[in-house]
Amino acid sequence: DVKVTQSSRYLVKRTGEKVFLECVQDMDHENMFWYRQDPGLGLRLIYFSYDVKMKEKGDIPEGYSVSREKKERFSLILESASTNQTSMYLCASRITGTGVGYTFGSGTRLTVV
């Protein structure tokens, strides 16, 4: 089975800190995604990457950036964390060319104080 691993389950950071959320997948998937999940809003797409060093903005990219230097790793960066970025962050991956086959990580619950 494909595994998508998010390095931290829970994080607490201070306002203004630079925060890195890491996601690693082990099945050579080209596409990787970062979503944030908030109650009543579902999952909203922040950024996605369709290959190494490629990235595209999703629906809510403001305040975030991403890095994809290696195929297996997709990092989400909060340049200067703010309290409104307190949320659950979910990473996913899939192979290009399939409509299904999205695999999600377990999520990182980030609290910014």
Next chain:
Amino acid sequence: GEDVEQSLFLSVREGDSSVINCTYTDSSSTYLYWYKQEPGAGLQLLTYIFSNMDMKQDQRLTVLLNKKDKHLSLRIADTQTGDSAIYFCAESMGTGRRALTFGSGTRLQVQP
């Protein structure tokens, strides 16, 4: 842009059928999905349906798609307490680079 809508909450008794509804706006959606999220966990794909299908059945799960009304439903027969979770409807345009667009999620509470 695309929009996917769901009601936020559904409560049923154990053994009854549950029906979770979803509407979407993008008529070019190719795949429609149902995901389940249990407390503290990531998303688990329950089932999906291609846009050229009307119905799909998988054990206790039945998915109905009305393309004319852009309405998708998930029926869970003989609902169990273990079915208590948040259920997300999602759509995508298929094999391209497009990401999934999710609804807000429906929290299903199963009462014993």
